[in-house]
Amino acid sequence: MAGTTEALPFVGHAEEGASALAYRSVMSRLSLDDLYRLAIPSDPALRPDGGAVAYTLTTADRASDENHTRIWLAAPGAEPRLLASGSAARWSPDGRLLAFLKPVDGKPQIHLLPMDGGEPRPLTSAPLGAGVPVWSPDGTRIAYAGPHGEPDPHAPVVADRLDYKADGAGLLRGVTTQLFVVPVPAGEEPGEAVRLTDGDFHAGQPAWSPDGQRLAFTAGMQPDGDLVPSAAVYAVDAAGGEPKRLTGPEVICVGAWWLGTRLVVAGLPVPVGHTRLYVLGDGGLEEVQTGLDRNVMVGHPGYPGAPPLLLGGDLVFTARDGGRTHAYAVPLDGTSPARKLVGGEVSLSGLSAAAGRIAYVATSPDSAGDVHLTDPGGGVAPGVRLAAYRLDGVELFAPRSRTFTAPDGTPVEGFLLRDETLSGPAPVLLDVHGGPHNAWAPVFDGAHLYHQVLAARGWTVLTLNPRGSDGYGEAFYTAALGAWGLADADDFLAPLDELVSEGVADAERLAVTGYSYGGYMTCWLTTRTGRFKAAIPGGSVTDLSSMAGTSDAGYFLKEWECAGEVVAQSPITHVADVATPTLILHGENDDRCPVGQAEQWFAALRERAVPVRLVRYPGASHLFILNGRPSHRFDYNERIITWLEQWVTGSPS
Incomplete structure (x- = not known):
């Protein structure tokens, strides 16, 4: 499928805005059959040069009774084009390769797509599947958090803690989520993934240090973590070794990202309350003063939002305001309160930044999701819509x-x-x-x-x-x-x-x-x-x-x-x-x-x-x-x- 295009069962390219939508002469109201015409974009990834956005498009297939995910590419002045079947697209630092997840025998495996032509090739063959790819700063390795263990579906399930099952996965049977690193080969032959962590805990999404020597991640390693909500940020050497704890018990950490030279952490000071942003300093975690009494949304199934990112000297994040999820920017040095970058009657479900630009997916009153590109500093008109997914010929009621x-x-x-x-x-x-x-x-x-x-x-x-x-x-x-x-x-x-x-x-x-x-x-x-x-x-x-x-x-x-x-x-x-x-x-x-x-x-x-x-x-x-x-x-x-x-x-x- 590399480099091909595909006719959409919905309205696609919309750089010119709503006037470009090819509505039928007679509009109709939505029916339940439109479930099979809906296409929902998510997880935008802006190319390092800021010139194009890769994103996942999810559709429902009636014949197979399955949900299909495909990766599309959108750029200003061009029709969106299909790249491959899969999800979780991530650009290499030089923009020449696109790593993504694609099922193989029912297990998600990381594949690499050369953007100068050619077919995707598998990078991993993990027995239980791989996780979302995270490129090293030099582009020579990919880290991921993936399942590890040897589950026996017929063996008795023995539990000493309450967290022996999870919705969507069922009985875990000793399977945990651990960190892996796999080299990116110069040729066709895939490298061998190396597991960096092991233990009775689940490692969160990894983040590379700027020098590519360490990986930060969140985990709850306390023996009574099933009874007391607790999670900390750890760092492990990319060549292996024991993880080192970086944060104390004062914050329940839910995510960590190395942005520039700073380690940014999302967490909660109490089990039920707003998620806040912190920067790890010499004295521990220091809260980023946004000036907002709002919950930071880092993105979870059923909950809009996106991980924070860096744009120049600003930390960009999403937060919910009155039911709507918007994008904000705040100086990391705390010199001024957060300002709104993307607002209005929209809800953001993805965010990416590169070359001074921001790409995002926003749901609106008349669309289940559109792909946008903007340049807060000028150069790209605010709110340029690269791809729109409105139902052709359907008039929606607006809340x-x-x-x-x-x-x-x-x-x-x-x-x-x-x-x-x-x-x-x-x-x-x-x-x-x-x-x-x-x-x-x-x-x-x-x-x-x-x-x-x-x-x-x-x-x-x-x-x-x-x-x-x-x-x-x-x-x-x-x-x-x-x-x-x-x-x-x-x-x-x-x-x-x-x-x-x-x-x-x-x-x-x-x-x-x-x-x-x-x-x-x-x-x-x-x-x-x-x-x-x-x-x-x-x-x-x-x-x-x-x-x-x-x-x-x-x-x-x-x-x-x-x-x-x-x-x-x-x-x-x-x-x-x-x-x-x-x-x-x-x-x-x-x-x-x-x-x-x-x-x-x-x-x-x-x-x-x-x-x-x-x-x-x-x-x-x-x-x-x-x-x-x-x-x-x-x-x-x-x-x-x-x-x-x-x-x-x-x-x-």
């Missing part, structure tokens, strides 16, 4: 922001998705985000397609960022700790009351849904009120007591999120008060919110003759609604719509 008032006077931001030409009270679906420290944004949501479908059918979809949500300051972020269902419930009910009083919502046609914490709140709200005609909890939490001992994050949830108050705050404790027809959707292999949570709620409602249905998705982990089988994601969306129309706007059958 409208408004602020509601909770009973205690606290402002709560929400977003209304509806056909603005409608008049009179409409059926309303309240959708609760997960986390609980995530946030809804006023952008097109490629995972929750039922939002657009329902809006086209006369519904109003209400998404809210209640106490506990990210983007509104740390006090707001931590306001529901130890008080799930108590501090936050009215943040949902009061906005509904406002919409009913305004004549926007029909009090007799209200429904509630949500995923993860949103599933918890869906169940909780139906224990508090009978106003909802239908409820659809997904990936839910119903019994915090059993959750503490069965989830891969259960102990953390019990001790730090719920402060040990698990019985009174469990929906199952109050299930006798539920009469709402309930559809329960859950992944069979969910280790974050185990399927037993759904089973308990299903059994309790069935025993009480409450209309209830349980749907279990085989092989699906907690994040299947984002990255699972396309058929499962389609089914999830479709079942929500069908249940709502059966119990809210139609007649029960």
Whole structure:
């Protein structure tokens, strides 16, 4: 596929902006079948000379029922072109090679693509697969964090600590994530990867020191790290040896990057709170004073953002502000507060810098993601769009922001998705985000397609960022700790009351849904009120007591999120008060919110003759609604719509 182009099932090149989009003469509204036309860009990598951007494009294939990832290249004045199948593209320091991950026999392996022509060639053949490639400063080696061990699927699983499983991976069976270095050969023959670390811990993404002699990484090596949240930054010699700890216990480190000559660290001073940026100095970690009461977003599945990077003398990072994820720059010397580089009604999900330029991927109200290039110092017009991925011929409803008032006077931001030409009270679906420290944004949501479908059918979809949500300051972020269902419930009910009083919502046609914490709140709200005609909890939490001992994050949830108050705050404790027809959707292999949570709620409602249905998705982990089988994601969306129309706007059958 090297150097080829491919017709896109969506609108591509858009350097000229929205006017370049080839819309059909007759626009239509989104349908669930558009899941198979969606293309979502991510992980931009700006070439060292700043002239082109490589990025990953993810699509869903109906025939194979798989998600496909391909690497594309975009540059000013040119149509994007397909480079290869794979993901996680990373440029060599001279820009002549592109390293990326491509599956071989089901395991991701690092490949090298020569940019002057030729086919990709494999670099690694790791038994359990390799991780994201990280080039050494001189381009002669690549480091990665990858799985290590010899798992036996038939052997007994012996655990001495709580962290013996992980959502998406299942039972770890002694497999840990360790650091490896592999030489980049001059010829065709791949080199041999050398493992640098070993032990009962998981090494984070490596970062090369400027001289190429050491690798920094984060890890939790404390014997009781499964009970006390703790992680530090370590450095290991690139030729091997014992890792040396660089940071103390005052910060829980979640990432480390050598930027220029400084080691920049992202971490939290407390288990639940804002992530901050630090620089490692002679006296330890020194916090970078951004002047923002906002959470730094370094990027995780389901959470937008990107690792920090260096642009001249500025540290560039992403942070959430009111649900939107923006890019900021702050001088490393702390001489002035952070300034916003990229803002507006967008949410950034990738960031890269080179030659004084920045490339980023941004989701907007009318796109699941576009690739942009900008030059903060001039030279490239701000916001040049290199590649756009809007659905051809589809007109999307745009979320409208408004602020509601909770009973205690606290402002709560929400977003209304509806056909603005409608008049009179409409059926309303309240959708609760997960986390609980995530946030809804006023952008097109490629995972929750039922939002657009329902809006086209006369519904109003209400998404809210209640106490506990990210983007509104740390006090707001931590306001529901130890008080799930108590501090936050009215943040949902009061906005509904406002919409009913305004004549926007029909009090007799209200429904509630949500995923993860949103599933918890869906169940909780139906224990508090009978106003909802239908409820659809997904990936839910119903019994915090059993959750503490069965989830891969259960102990953390019990001790730090719920402060040990698990019985009174469990929906199952109050299930006798539920009469709402309930559809329960859950992944069979969910280790974050185990399927037993759904089973308990299903059994309790069935025993009480409450209309209830349980749907279990085989092989699906907690994040299947984002990255699972396309058929499962389609089914999830479709079942929500069908249940709502059966119990809210139609007649029960």
